[in-house]
Amino acid sequence: MPFLPTAAYSIHLQVALDNVPNTLGRLATAIGEAGANIMSMGGFDVRGDLLVNDVVANCRDEDHAAAVVTAIENQPGVEILHWHDRTFDMHEGGKIEVVSL
Numbered sequence: 001m002p003f004l005p006t007a008a009y010s011i012h013l014q015v016a017l018d019n020v021p022n023t024l025g026r027l028a029t030a031i032g033e034a035g036a037n038i039m040s041m042g043g044f045d046v047r048g049d050l051l052v053n054d055v056v057a058n059c060r061d062e063d064h065a066a067a068v069v070t071a072i073e074n075q076p077g078v079e080i081l082h083w084h085d086r087t088f089d090m091h092e093g094g095k096i097e098v099v100s101l
Contacts (some may be wrong), residue, residue: 005037005058011065012084014045017051018077025053026075031057052081077084 017023031038042054059065065085072080 003060005035005038005060007058007065009059009061009065009085010039010069011036011057011059013055013057013069013072014081014083015053015055015072016047016079016081017053019046019049019051020077023077024053027055027072027078030046030071030075031055031068034068034096036068 009047015027017027028038036057036059038055038056038057045052058066059068069080069083070081072078
């Protein structure tokens with residue numbers, strides 16, 4: 001069985017898309033052809049000639065996440081405004097808190 005994308009390597013991307021037909025299709029195709037799985041997309045924020053959207057995609061590992069980002073960056077009319085590893089963000093600052101009694 002192939003190593004499938006998992007929520008353990010979930011990335012959140014904020015993207016700006018040219019407000020023209022098929023830009024969203026190219027974004028989704030780039031993510032899928034890179035082997036990632038789109039888990040969610042937020043509503044679009046229309047900013048003139050651009051549409052801004054949040055996308056969450058599951059990847060196989062850190063290297064795969066970087067490859068997915070590169071595949072998206074190579075799409076005309078698509079700009080990544082920000083992206084981060086959702087799992088890493090959940091662990092930022094640690095899970096355990098030490099409190100003096």
